[in-house]
Amino acid sequence: MRLLQVTTLGTLLLLSGCASMPKDAGFGAVKSFSDKTLNHNVQWHTSDASYQEAAAWLTERLKTPLDIDTAIRIGLVYSPSLQAIYAEVGIAQANVVQASLLKNPGFTLGYMSNTHYHQSNFNLAISIADLITQPTRRHIATQQLEQKQLQVELAIIDFIAQTKKVYYSALAAGELAQVASKSEQSALAAAILASEQYKSGSLSLRETAGHQINHLQALNASKQAASTARIEHEALIAGLGLPQNLSQINLEGPLPELPKKNCLYSDIEAWALEHRLDIRIAQNKLNLLCDQLGFTRNMRTLGSLDLGIQNQNASGTGTTTGPTLALELPLFDQGKARIARAEVQVLQAQMILLDTVAQALSQVRTAQIKAQTAYESAYYYQQMMQPLADTMLRETQTRQGSMLASPYELLESFNNTQNIAQSALQSLYSYWGAHTEFERTAGGILPLSLCTNPPPAIDDYPLLLNPQSPVPEESVKPVELHHHMHSMPDMKM
Amino acid sequence: MNYLPLLLIQLFTAFTCSLMGAVKDTPTPRVYTAKDLQSAGHTPITTLNGNSLEWTVDAEGTKTFHLTAEPVKREFAPGMMVDCWGYNGSTPGPTIEAVEGDRVRILVTNHLPEPTSVHWHGVFLPNGMDGVGGLNQKLIQAGETYVYEFPLIQSGTFMYHPHVDEMLQMALGMMGFFIIHPKNPEAHKVDRDYCFLIQSWSIDPGTFKPNPAVMTDFNTWTFNSKVYPAIDPMVARTGERVRFRFGNLSMTNHPIHIHGYAFTVTGTDGGWIPASAQWPETTIDVPVGATRTGELIAYAPGDWAFHCHKSHHTMGPMIHDLPVLTGVDQSEATKHIQALMPHADYMEMGTSGMHDMAAMQMPTPKNTLPMMTGKGPFGPIGMGGMFTLFQVRDNQAPHDYTPPAWYEAPKGTRAHLASP
Numbered sequence: 001m002r003l004l005q006v007t008t009l010g011t012l013l014l015l016s017g018c019a020s021m022p023k024d025a026g027f028g029a030v031k032s033f034s035d036k037t038l039n040h041n042v043q044w045h046t047s048d049a050s051y052q053e054a055a056a057w058l059t060e061r062l063k064t065p066l067d068i069d070t071a072i073r074i075g076l077v078y079s080p081s082l083q084a085i086y087a088e089v090g091i092a093q094a095n096v097v098q099a100s101l102l103k104n105p106g107f108t109l110g111y112m113s114n115t116h117y118h119q120s121n122f123n124l125a126i127s128i129a130d131l132i133t134q135p136t137r138r139h140i141a142t143q144q145l146e147q148k149q150l151q152v153e154l155a156i157i158d159f160i161a162q163t164k165k166v167y168y169s170a171l172a173a174g175e176l177a178q179v180a181s182k183s184e185q186s187a188l189a190a191a192i193l194a195s196e197q198y199k200s201g202s203l204s205l206r207e208t209a210g211h212q213i214n215h216l217q218a219l220n221a222s223k224q225a226a227s228t229a230r231i232e233h234e235a236l237i238a239g240l241g242l243p244q245n246l247s248q249i250n251l252e253g254p255l256p257e258l259p260k261k262n263c264l265y266s267d268i269e270a271w272a273l274e275h276r277l278d279i280r281i282a283q284n285k286l287n288l289l290c291d292q293l294g295f296t297r298n299m300r301t302l303g304s305l306d307l308g309i310q311n312q313n314a315s316g317t318g319t320t321t322g323p324t325l326a327l328e329l330p331l332f333d334q335g336k337a338r339i340a341r342a343e344v345q346v347l348q349a350q351m352i353l354l355d356t357v358a359q360a361l362s363q364v365r366t367a368q369i370k371a372q373t374a375y376e377s378a379y380y381y382q383q384m385m386q387p388l389a390d391t392m393l394r395e396t397q398t399r400q401g402s403m404l405a406s407p408y409e410l411l412e413s414f415n416n417t418q419n420i421a422q423s424a425l426q427s428l429y430s431y432w433g434a435h436t437e438f439e440r441t442a443g444g445i446l447p448l449s450l451c452t453n454p455p456p457a458i459d460d461y462p463l464l465l466n467p468q469s470p471v472p473e474e475s476v477k478p479v480e481l482h483h484h485m486h487s488m489p490d491m492k493m
Numbered sequence: 494m495n496y497l498p499l500l501l502i503q504l505f506t507a508f509t510c511s512l513m514g515a516v517k518d519t520p521t522p523r524v525y526t527a528k529d530l531q532s533a534g535h536t537p538i539t540t541l542n543g544n545s546l547e548w549t550v551d552a553e554g555t556k557t558f559h560l561t562a563e564p565v566k567r568e569f570a571p572g573m574m575v576d577c578w579g580y581n582g583s584t585p586g587p588t589i590e591a592v593e594g595d596r597v598r599i600l601v602t603n604h605l606p607e608p609t610s611v612h613w614h615g616v617f618l619p620n621g622m623d624g625v626g627g628l629n630q631k632l633i634q635a636g637e638t639y640v641y642e643f644p645l646i647q648s649g650t651f652m653y654h655p656h657v658d659e660m661l662q663m664a665l666g667m668m669g670f671f672i673i674h675p676k677n678p679e680a681h682k683v684d685r686d687y688c689f690l691i692q693s694w695s696i697d698p699g700t701f702k703p704n705p706a707v708m709t710d711f712n713t714w715t716f717n718s719k720v721y722p723a724i725d726p727m728v729a730r731t732g733e734r735v736r737f738r739f740g741n742l743s744m745t746n747h748p749i750h751i752h753g754y755a756f757t758v759t760g761t762d763g764g765w766i767p768a769s770a771q772w773p774e775t776t777i778d779v780p781v782g783a784t785r786t787g788e789l790i791a792y793a794p795g796d797w798a799f800h801c802h803k804s805h806h807t808m809g810p811m812i813h814d815l816p817v818l819t820g821v822d823q824s825e826a827t828k829h830i831q832a833l834m835p836h837a838d839y840m841e842m843g844t845s846g847m848h849d850m851a852a853m854q855m856p857t858p859k860n861t862l863p864m865m866t867g868k869g870p871f872g873p874i875g876m877g878g879m880f881t882l883f884q885v886r887d888n889q890a891p892h893d894y895t896p897p898a899w900y901e902a903p904k905g906t907r908a909h910l911a912s913p
Contacts, residue, residue, distance in 0.1 A: 182833060189829035196826065202817035394836050395699065401855040403842050404698050406816050407823070407830060414833055 026093030027086060029149045034076065034156050038444050040069075042156060043077040044086035054078050055243055062242075065252035068167050071240065075163050076156065079241040085155050092141075092148035099141035103130045136295050140288070147284050154277040161440035165433055166232070166239045171253050172429035173225070173232035176422060180218075180225035183418045187211075187218035190411045255428050258382055262375045263451040265368060268442060271450060272364040273357065275443025282356040286349040293342040296335065360441070367438035372454075374427065374434040381424035389420040522549040525556075527590055534678030538588050538738075539894060540670065541689045541717045541725045541881070546587035555596045555642070558589055560611065562633075562655070562667065563604035569715060570723040570877075573862050575694070576702045577666035577718065578605060584666030584718045585690045586653070593648040593676040599641045601633060608632035608657050611641065613671055615651035615762035615784070618643040626657035633657075648675040649764050650738040650784040652690070664705035666718055668692065668742045681765060683788060684733035684891065689716040689724075691779060691801070691879065693743040698810050699858035708744060710813060713862060714806040714878035721807070721880035722867035726896050727799065729791040730889040736788045741779040748802040749785075750776040751883060753795060756787030776802055791885045796869075796900040801879035809877035810862040818843040848875055870899040 024031070027044045034042035045051035058074045066074075075082060194211035197203035237249060265271070273279065396413035399405035439446050527537035527545045538545055548556045565579040580586025591597050603609050610633055612624035622643045626632045633639045651671040655662040670688050675681055692715050695707035703713075716724050729735045737756070739749055755773045759766055762784040779785045800807050823841040831839050840855075857863070867874040874880075886897045 185829060186833055189826045189833065192829060193821070193823060193826035196822045197816060197818070200821045202819070202821060390835070393834075395858055397834065397836055397839065398856055398858050399698060400842065401838070401840060402698075402810075402857040402861070403815060403847065403855075404810060404812050404858070404861075406814075406818075407826065407841070408816065410834075410839075411830065417835075 021094060021097050025090040026096070026145055026149065027089050029146075030086070030089055030152050030156070033149075033153045038156065038160065040072055040076055040156075040160060042086075044089075045083060046090070051078075051083070059243070059246060062246055062249055065250045067252040068164060068256075071167050071236070072160050072163050074242075075159055075240045079159070079239075081241055082155070082159055085152055088148055089145070089152050092145040096138065096141040096145050099137040100134070102134060133299075140291065143284065143288050143291070147281060147288070150277050150281050150284065154281065157277065157440060157444035160444070161436050163236075163239055164436040166236045167251070168255060168429055168432045168436070170229070170232040170236045171251050171255050172425055173229040174251065175254055175425050177222070177225040177229040179418050179422045179425065180222040183415055184215070184218040184222035186411045186414050186418070187215040190408055191215035193407055255425070255432060258375070258378045258428060258431060261453040262372065262379070263446075263448075264372065264454045265442075265446065265450045266452055267450060268364055268368055268447075269361045271447050272360055272442050275445070276360045276364075276441075277443065279353070279356055279360055282349070282353040286346065286353050289342065289346045289349045293339070293346050296338050296342045299335075363441040364438070367434070367441040371431070371434040371438040374431040378424070378427040378431040381420065381427045385420050386417075386424055389417040393417050522551075524549060530590060530592070530674065533592075535592065535674045536683055536686045538590055538670070538672050539685060539687045539727075540585075540588045541687060541727070542719045542723070543583060543585060543717055544587055545590045546581070548591075551598075553596075555598050556591055557598045557600065559600045559602070560586060560589075560653075560669075561602045561604055562609050562611075564606075565666070567666065567718050568723070569713065569718065570720040570863050570866075573720075573860055574701055575666075575696060575718075578662060579666045579718075580669055584668070585692075586667070586669030588670040588672060588688065589653065590672045590674065591645055592674045593645055596644045597642065600638055601641065602638040603633045603635050605662075606635055608634050609655045609662060609667075610639075610657045611653050612656040613641070613643075613651065613653050614782070615649070616643075616645070616671060616673070617647050624656050626655075645673050647764060648673045648681075649760055649762065650688070650740070650786050651762055652740045652742065652784060654742055661705040663742055664694070664703055664707075666692065666703070668740070670738070670740060672738070681736075681759070682734070683736040685727075685729055686736045686738070687727045688738035688740070690718075690740045691716060691743055691747045691749075692718060693745065693806075696810075696862075698812075698861040701860050711743075712810050712812060714801065714809060716879055716881060720809055720862055721800075721877055722874075724881040726882040726884050728884045728886070728889055728894055728896055730891060730893075731791055731794050731885055731887045733791050733891070734788060735791050735883075736786060738784060738786045739777065739779045740784040741781055744781060745803075746778055746780050747806065747879065748776045748778045749787075749879075750800055750802040751787075751789075752798040753793050754789045754791075754797065754883070756789055758785065759788050760784075760786035791883075794885045794887055794900065795902075797883040797885065798876075799881050799883045800876065805878075807876045807878045807880045810857075815843070819846055820844070 022028075025044075025046065031042055031044075034040055043050075043054065045054060054077050058078050061070060061074070191211045191214065194203055194208045198205065198208040233249060233251075236251075237247065242249070393410075393413045393416070396405050396410050400407060400410045524547045526547050530537050546558050546560070548558045550556055560580045562578070562580055563582070565577050565582050565584055567575050567577050567579070567584050569575050577584045589597075589599070599611070601609075601611050608626065610624045610626040610630060613622070621629055622641050623629045624641065630639070649672075651673065652668060653671050654668045668690050670690065672688065693711035694713040694715065695704040695711050696702070696713050697704070698712075713720065719725075727735070727737070736759070737749075737751075738760075739747075740762075741747055755775050756777055757771050758774055758777060759771055774787065777785045777787050818841075821844060823844050827839070827841040862877065867876050867880070884897055884900070886900070889897060
């Protein structure tokens, strides 16, 4: 401990005097990323009034059916879980401010006296270690703030993807429940007809019972589907963290249509390398550890430097503490072990970065394959199978109308359209889920400029029906000896 | 492999063909038709919705006919075209008419995608001319022409049909009449002589190819591959003697019934029945693989129904697994179904019976038999399939086959509402 002259105090105060909490508490960078890059408005409420205002807005907004963009917006500006995550940035920003400050000087007051004299002294003591390490601490804390901002941005990307998936799921479940209800209605119509036939003596008890079992099975399936729809809605409510007075939401269906054309993104790996935040986080961590290694080497004689960096997973939001630094007298420990440790940590971070890149590229390729497959599947159902099932239904109805098919066959054909509709819905939902996951794994946005349109799957299908298929012409008309008589007018009585 | 012999054969064939082409430029021989039979005093056959085959006569007096087996398209009824096989562009094939004592030579050219042969059903002939593929002769391969030649030593009502892949070839319509007139034109003389072949088909509504694999579940019933109301009516002048010849190449018997008359059964494909053994019938049951001949004197003017008495055979198109809905209250089920169907116009059918089908004329699947469209002077006749009319008029000119206008019943001779 050394005493400094009061004259130097002014300089020191200048060094730290500018360090105060910025107005946006470090959230500006995050907001800018979300608003501009992701195109989703985000808001961190640092006052209760502001949060209450958001709650009032969403309560009003939820009076009308909820579209997907609004659902995301509600989450980004209201969800308590996200607000808690945003707060991490504020904490990291506070750490930067903290790291910019010198420790408060200590005051010592001494009083010595004997019978001959009295002496009192007043000393202002400032830690020299604090003074030496202050720029380093500030540097590290700033880097950690940036790291935290990236982590929160990543959390926003994940939240958006998750919200989309839950929203699509709730929407699909609602539509599937409607399909199941139609199937139930169809089975009910058959059961009613069967019971009327039974009453009039033209259907056996055995067959009638069979129709009633069919109906009850369909009724059960319909109730299950309705229950699933309610549960999926609940998942969306939970995901958005809606306030307790909002326990019901209406979604603006139906599921978005399948895009007209499939999109195959060329060189999506290069895009992902540039835009995946987990890669940037791993890169930043490596940089931090490199810096730590440098500081450790420089300050080996001064003692240990503990940057307090914690290992975190890609989307983790665990708290970090600001850097701490302690000075020691290098009598016994000359820091060799600390340097070795820091070197190994750098090596480790390099490997983690490499692995993050490898995993990320594989994820984005996998997600693209899944999105492509899901597109084709939905395309087959919507563009081919549904029209064919509809054709079957129309033809069956024509047959029923000309007594070439029974109402039961017609209802069976109708059920077939519902079964196909169910699979079509599921495949469309799968497509949007896969598309969302693809977008997430590509870094939150998909580059439309890289989209190429592969030929539609239907072009490869060799068995297309031509509804205009001609009926053959009569080959050779035999000599007709007679004229037909049947165009003659009705006879009057 | 050495291709030289093959090449030489091809060259030789080409040369021969060109020689034959040169020889062909001889004068065309005279073509005979049924009118020539009429001139000779015979009554030519009236094949409903069909015609008789022309022939030529060579220096030795042999009558030469030419049948070409080929795929044909036949309009069973307006709006329903069927992809069949037949002869000379038609199913049934043209009626072969000849006279007892003739020597006939019948050339058969195969334009089908598979081998065939022709069996002359009921005709007495040398065994090698009987036409059973593999048994009496080699198969007539696609593109080949075979010659059948034999004297006609009997008269009567016979048929011709394939005897190779019979099930398929006959189910697709390959059949025809072989009528041998008595040598003496005055024997068995009639004024009008009608014939038709009975066949049943399985043609799924909305398709145009018969299913040859079906054995019992047929849905289409034809006289000469036509369905009422496309079947020609049979007409006569009061007092004329009329003959009806039926041949059955379907897989079940058909009781052919006439209204207002009784037939006298005068023949089978086994020959003429002696007058002492003939018997009266209003319904002649025509067995499978047989012909029957009935005659009558057209004494009663009118429009007389003439049909197979199996009621399903006068309907069409038929399906056989409909639930019984007659008398069933469908109203509640109908409300539910109407609420579900994306296509409008769901109608409950059959609650009060099935006659509505004839009256309403609901749309049918494409290329499906019209729903019993026969319309009479008093409304829908409600008949399809094997049904036609026997129209007798006092003023029908002899040899005039033009269908007359609807019969006008003399006052007091038509059924009417009991109370005013």
